[in-house]
Structure formats: C-alpha cells, structure tokens
Amino acid sequence: MTDQMQHITLASRPNGAPVPDNFALETCAVPTPKDGEVLVRVHYMSLDPYMRGRMDDAKSYAAPVPIGGTMEGGGVGKVIQSKADGFEPGDYVFGMLGWATHAIQPAKMLRKIDPDIVPITTALGVLGMPGFTGWHGLMEYGRPKAGETLVVAAATGPVGSMVGQLAKSLGLRTVGIAGGADKCALATDTFGFDACLDHRAHDDARSLRAAVKQAAPDGIDIYFENVGGKVLEAVMPLMNPFGRIPVCGMISWYNAGGLGAGADAPMSAPALWRPILVNFLNVQGFIISNHWNQYPTFLTEVTPKVIRGDIKLVEDIAEGLENAPEAFIGLLQGRNVGKQIVKVI
Amino acid sequence: MTDQMQHITLASRPNGAPVPDNFALETCAVPTPKDGEVLVRVHYMSLDPYMRGRMDDAKSYAAPVPIGGTMEGGGVGKVIQSKADGFEPGDYVFGMLGWATHAIQPAKMLRKIDPDIVPITTALGVLGMPGFTGWHGLMEYGRPKAGETLVVAAATGPVGSMVGQLAKSLGLRTVGIAGGADKCALATDTFGFDACLDHRAHDDARSLRAAVKQAAPDGIDIYFENVGGKVLEAVMPLMNPFGRIPVCGMISWYNAGGLGAGADAPMSAPALWRPILVNFLNVQGFIISNHWNQYPTFLTEVTPKVIRGDIKLVEDIAEGLENAPEAFIGLLQGRNVGKQIVKVI
Numbered sequence: 001m002t003d004q005m006q007h008i009t010l011a012s013r014p015n016g017a018p019v020p021d022n023f024a025l026e027t028c029a030v031p032t033p034k035d036g037e038v039l040v041r042v043h044y045m046s047l048d049p050y051m052r053g054r055m056d057d058a059k060s061y062a063a064p065v066p067i068g069g070t071m072e073g074g075g076v077g078k079v080i081q082s083k084a085d086g087f088e089p090g091d092y093v094f095g096m097l098g099w100a101t102h103a104i105q106p107a108k109m110l111r112k113i114d115p116d117i118v119p120i121t122t123a124l125g126v127l128g129m130p131g132f133t134g135w136h137g138l139m140e141y142g143r144p145k146a147g148e149t150l151v152v153a154a155a156t157g158p159v160g161s162m163v164g165q166l167a168k169s170l171g172l173r174t175v176g177i178a179g180g181a182d183k184c185a186l187a188t189d190t191f192g193f194d195a196c197l198d199h200r201a202h203d204d205a206r207s208l209r210a211a212v213k214q215a216a217p218d219g220i221d222i223y224f225e226n227v228g229g230k231v232l233e234a235v236m237p238l239m240n241p242f243g244r245i246p247v248c249g250m251i252s253w254y255n256a257g258g259l260g261a262g263a264d265a266p267m268s269a270p271a272l273w274r275p276i277l278v279n280f281l282n283v284q285g286f287i288i289s290n291h292w293n294q295y296p297t298f299l300t301e302v303t304p305k306v307i308r309g310d311i312k313l314v315e316d317i318a319e320g321l322e323n324a325p326e327a328f329i330g331l332l333q334g335r336n337v338g339k340q341i342v343k344v345i
Numbered sequence: 346m347t348d349q350m351q352h353i354t355l356a357s358r359p360n361g362a363p364v365p366d367n368f369a370l371e372t373c374a375v376p377t378p379k380d381g382e383v384l385v386r387v388h389y390m391s392l393d394p395y396m397r398g399r400m401d402d403a404k405s406y407a408a409p410v411p412i413g414g415t416m417e418g419g420g421v422g423k424v425i426q427s428k429a430d431g432f433e434p435g436d437y438v439f440g441m442l443g444w445a446t447h448a449i450q451p452a453k454m455l456r457k458i459d460p461d462i463v464p465i466t467t468a469l470g471v472l473g474m475p476g477f478t479g480w481h482g483l484m485e486y487g488r489p490k491a492g493e494t495l496v497v498a499a500a501t502g503p504v505g506s507m508v509g510q511l512a513k514s515l516g517l518r519t520v521g522i523a524g525g526a527d528k529c530a531l532a533t534d535t536f537g538f539d540a541c542l543d544h545r546a547h548d549d550a551r552s553l554r555a556a557v558k559q560a561a562p563d564g565i566d567i568y569f570e571n572v573g574g575k576v577l578e579a580v581m582p583l584m585n586p587f588g589r590i591p592v593c594g595m596i597s598w599y600n601a602g603g604l605g606a607g608a609d610a611p612m613s614a615p616a617l618w619r620p621i622l623v624n625f626l627n628v629q630g631f632i633i634s635n636h637w638n639q640y641p642t643f644l645t646e647v648t649p650k651v652i653r654g655d656i657k658l659v660e661d662i663a664e665g666l667e668n669a670p671e672a673f674i675g676l677l678q679g680r681n682v683g684k685q686i687v688k689v690i
Contacts, residue, residue, distance in 0.1 A: 061623055228618065241406075247622045250615070270595070272614045273573065276630040277592050278406055283628040285621040
C-alpha cells in the first residue's frame with residue numbers, strides 16, 4: 001500500500017462550459033482513519049450532470065465545492081483500513097468518495113454492497129442514484145397509466161433508460177430523445193423504446209416538436225424532464241390535459257450561468273408557463289437526496305429486474321482518475337454512451 | 346314582458362387588449378323555451394378574466410366564442426317561463442346565461458339559488474366560480490400549514506381575497522399584491538392580509554421582489570398564481586424548498602396574444618423553470634370547471650363563513666348590459682375593486 005493518493009480539485013469556477021483548466025490533479029498523503037472512520041480504496045467513481053451545479057457558487061440545493069476542494073461524487077471501492085464496527089478490510093462499499101483514489105468516510109456514510117449479486121458498478125448507475133431518480137420520479141410524480149405516452153430525453157443515460165424501461169413495462173408508449181443515430185438505435189434496440197428521436201437532426205424546437213408529434217400521435221401524458229432547453233420547448237405544447245412533468249434536471253441549462261441567463265432558450269417564459277395552466281399540468285421538481293428513505297424499496301423492487309435482464313444497463317467506462325475531467329466535459333456534451341463511470345484502479 | 350332582448354356579441358377578435366369595437370350590442374326577439382328548457386331574465390352577470398381567453402381562437406381549455414356569437418359568462422336571474430320540471434317562474438337561478446338580458450337554458454344546466462340565505466350576487470363571486478377556485482386551489486394544491494407564508498396577487502379580487510382570508514384563518518402569514526394604495530388598504534383592513542404590496546409602485550420585477558422579500562422574511566411556501574408576468578418573476582426566486590404554486594390564471598399574459606408572445610415577461614424561461622428544480626417546487630395548473638364535483642363541499646364549508654362575516658366580500662357593480670364591454674376592459678386593466686359584476690336589470 002502506497003502512502004500517496006491522488007485527487008482532483010476544483011481549480012477555478014467555470015465560465016459556461018467547464019474546461020480542463022477548471023480542474024487540478026493533486027497528490028497528497030493517504031490519511032489515516034480516526035475512530036468510527038473507514039479508509040476506502042476507490043475502484044470506480046461516478047460522473048453525473050449534477051456535479052456541474054456544484055462547480056458554481058450560485059444558490060442551489062447543495063453547497064458548492066470550494067475552490068481547491070476535492071470534486072464531489074459517488075464511488076465504489078474496497079475498505080483497506082477500518083476503525084469502525086461492521087466494516088472490515090475487503091468489504092465493498094458505496095459512498096460519496098469524491099474524485100479520488102482514496103477516501104476517508106465516517107462508517108455511517110458508507111453502504112456495504114455485495115459484489116456477488118450484481119456488478120459493483122451498478123451501484124453508481126442502474127441501481128444507484130440515477131436509476132433511483134428515474135424510478136422515484138416516474139412512479140411518484142409521473143403516475144404512469146397503461147396506454148399513456150411518455151417522453152424522456154437523454155434516453156440512453158442511466159435516468160432516461162430506467163424511466164423508459166419501467167414505463168414500457170407498465171404498458172405506456174415510450175418515446176426517447178437522444179443525441180445521434182447510434183444512441184437512438186440503442187434506445188429502441190436495447191432499452192425497448194417505441195421510438196427515439198435524434199435531437200441533433202433538428203436545428204430548433206419547432207422542428208423537433210414536429211418529429212415528437214409524429215412519434216407521439218396521441219400527445220404526451222408524462223414528460224420526464226432531465227434536460228431543459230430545446231426539448232422542453234418542443235414538448236410543452238404537446239402535453240395532454242392533466243399531464244405530469246417530473247423535473248430532476250435541466251442539463252442543457254447548467255452551463256448557462258445560473259438564474260437569469262437564457263441564451264439556450266429562445267422560447268419565452270409565458271410560452272413555457274401557459275401550457276401548465278391551459279392543460280392543467282403538474283410540474284414537480286425533485287432532487288433524489290430528499291428521498292433516500294425510499295431507496296430500500298427501490299432496491300427490493302428493481303434489483304431482481306436487473307438480475308433477470310428485464311432492466312438493461314449500458315455503461316461507459318473511462319480509464320484512470322486523471323481522465324475524469326475530460327470524461328465529465330464529454331458527459332455534459334453528451335459524448336458518453338450510457339452511464340458514465342471512471343475506473344480508478 | 347317585452348318580446349325583445351339584448352345581448353352582446355363578439356364583433357371581432359382583439360389584437361392584444363380588447364377594445365370597445367370588439368363587442369356589439371344587438372337586439373333580437375326573446376326566444377321561447379322548448380320542452381326541458383327554461384327562460385331566464387338575467388339580473389346580474391359576472392365578468393371574469395377567463396373570458397379574455399374565449400375571445401382568441403388559440404388552443405385553450407375551452408372552445409373560443411365564434412365571431413358573432415354571444416359572449417359567454419355566468420349570471421343570476423329569475424325564471425320567467427319554464428318548460429321543465431322543478432323550475433317555476435319566480436325561481437332564482439345561476440347558469441351560464443351569457444352577456445344578455447334573457448337566456449334560454451336546459452334545466453340541467455341551471456342551479457337554483459335561495460335569495461333568503463345570501464345575496465344572489467354571491468353566486469357570481471365569493472360563493473361562485475371565483476371563490477370556489479380560490480378554495481379548491483389553496484386547499485387541494487396549496488396544502489397550507491400554519492406558520493407558512495402565502496403570497497397571492499389580485500389580492501382584493503374574488504379569488505385572491507378568498508385565498509388570503511382562508512390562509513389567514515389557517516394560521517399562515519398572508520402577503521397580498523394589488524394595484525394601488527387603495528386596494529392595498531382594502532386588502533389589509535378588510536381582507537386581513539398581514540401585508541399588501543402595490544405592484545404599481547415597482548417598475549420591474551426586481552424592485553417588487555425586494556419589497557416581497559421584506560414582507561415575507563421567511564420566504565414563500567405557497568404562491569397562488571393568478572396573474573403571471575412581473576409578479577411571477579418577482580416571487581419565483583423567493584420560493585422556499587418544497588413550495589407549492591397552484592396556477593389558476595395568468596391575466597397579465599392574456600393580452601399577449603397567446604403562446605409565443607412574451608413582451609410582458611423579460612425574465613427568461615430558464616429563470617422561471619430552474620427554481621422548480623432547485624427548490625423542489627410543485628406547480629399545478631387547474632381550471633375549476635374540472636372540479637365541480639367538489640362544489641357542494643365548498644358551499645357547505647364556506648357559506649356559513651360568509652353568513653357570519655368571517656369571509657368578507659367586496660363587489661364592484663356596473664350598471665346596464667351596454668356597459669359590460671367597458672367594465673370588462675377595465676377588469677383586465679385592474680380598474681375594478683372587488684368582484685366585477687354587471688347589473689343587467
């Protein structure tokens with residue numbers, strides 16, 4: 001065991017889209033756990049769109065990463081030293097381990113995972129925060145009913161693919177939106193979407209709207225909102241009366257510089273609010289960290305589906321901690337295919 | 346009984362704010378009821394912001410009034426001829442009688458009202474559609490809790506004053522917004538708002554927001570949305586986590602020409618959508634006509650409060666059917682004080 005570790009810190013706040021210089025790869029001594037703490041060797045770390053928000057100091061649902069602080073994020077790894085009851089070297093755990101090769105965490109912030117049931121990377125995607133987000137948002141706020149039509153963007157991502165597969169299994173017509181023909185093929189062939197539209201083939205919301213209208217001839221009952229921007233503009237006028245819009249993310253706006261900026265959204269505020277009134281829509285923003293009490297129910301319900309292959313997953317694994325910034329920049333541009341993970345060791 | 350009647354028709358569709366030329370006062374023969382129908386002499390008719398929507402042919406929750414058609418609206422009056430069981434001449438009724446001195450309606454579309462319990466005009470305001478809208482929106486979607494803060498605009502109108510008084514009686518801090526110092530005094534002195542802000546004293550949303558922030562130092566838990574525009578922009582950044590926004594109207598945008606227009610709303614779409622995500626807000630559009638099954642419950646609950654004076658009402662009564670267009674134009678400009686009614690006879 002080396003006594004040095006690496007971690008990636010926030011070197012500067014991005015002005016719009018993050019660039020490599022916003023990150024710094026640093027080396028320091030591996031810390032020693034105190035009583036009640038556990039030292040973990042990180043095997044895989046997760047990259048997720050919400051991390052873009054942590055890089056700003058704008059008011060949001062979580063405190064920003066301070067300049068010079070280690071980038072936050074979930075990871076899975078193996079316990080290498082424990083000063084806490086219930087954790088032994090060799091145990092696999094999930095925790096908010098950060099963008100790092102090693103992490104110290106209080107035992108209560110770690111969750112043991114069993115590598116014999118499903119691959120440990122699933123704790124970052126299909127059975128982790130993103131999959132849980134899709135399940136909770138769809139079931140709790142989407143209130144799906146057989147025969148209805150659902151639209152979700154980032155359809156091959158870990159949230160969108162969970163939403164689409166669950167909705168399909170419940171008898172809904174599922175229309176995905178994704179970036180590129182390859183992703184659209186993945187959406188229909190692997191994730192079972194009834195149709196998938198390539199948003200890159202449409203220059204503006206109007207053009208995309210015409211395509212969605214064709215793919216959703218009976219209108220849209222549930223729009224699972226995880227991107228904002230052009231897709232939101234395209235679908236709002238197509239929502240059916242009493243439609244539901246769970247909102248878990250607006251990735252297309254994350255680079256817009258926070259509240260007040262709107263260069264990516266030429267549609268007016270009234271145009272995006274009036275349909276709420278006119279079609280009696282329910283729009284529910286949520287962030288999954290407020291709902292962890294539902295996580296055991298999710299695992300109980302969905303783990304067997306993953307084991308049986310009823311819920312499929314696709315992972316995009318970058319190699320090496322040093323490549324995490326580039327992979328994250330790519331994620332925000334939609335260059336990943338499936339759940340973006342970094343293999344740290 | 347004269348054999349002539351008057352009614353006001355839609356002469357042309359407005360381009361922006363309605364003008365007198367959009368309406369025509371016409372005379373015709375009083376029709377004769379067929380079997381199952383009732384002829385009503387209209388005593389009072391209601392003017393409501395939703396009627397602006399009926400003047401456009403844009404897609405909305407109800408069909409537009411056709412050019413040359415009688416303007417729609419609720420009214421109360423006395424039966425003068427009946428070919429339906431259960432209705433006798435002299436009965437007072439409420440129905441969608443239109444902008445007219447007389448109306449024929451199928452019996453099942455009329456509701457008898459008892460003039461000995463409360464004044465018949467209350468069927469148009471505090472105990473009619475507007476009051477019911479306020480009650481349903483607040484109780485069902487606002488989910489008020491003692492100690493929380495509620496903001497509502499058009500605070501002296503029949504919806505806003507119902508919302509404010511109910512919320513206050515449930516232990517909430519109530520902040521009204523109204524146009525002019527006189528209305529603000531009415532809101533606090535008569536309707537019991539803890540504070541009321543004059544939106545005319547604030548040139549833009551930012552200035553209004555600073556004032557709301559002072560009046561709602563703990564943030565906003567419920568914003569009852571009935572105006573849109575500047576007020577919505579002012580309050581969105583002040584919403585507390587898990588806040589609720591029932592949406593029953595957006596009067597400030599009604600003259601904007603429907604979807605796509607946004608001259609009144611300089612704030613961007615992302616700025617008005619991101620708070621939904623960041624603060625886990627619930628936004629619920631509704632139109633009260635989908636919820637008439639709750640109306641008896643509303644009447645049972647609220648009528649005694651009106652009789653006891655626990656719920657106060659203010660009416661603004663214009664004289665004569667011929668003055669309805671001018672009164673309606675004034676309503677859209679906020680010139681009325683309290684529930685706008687037209688005394689037809």
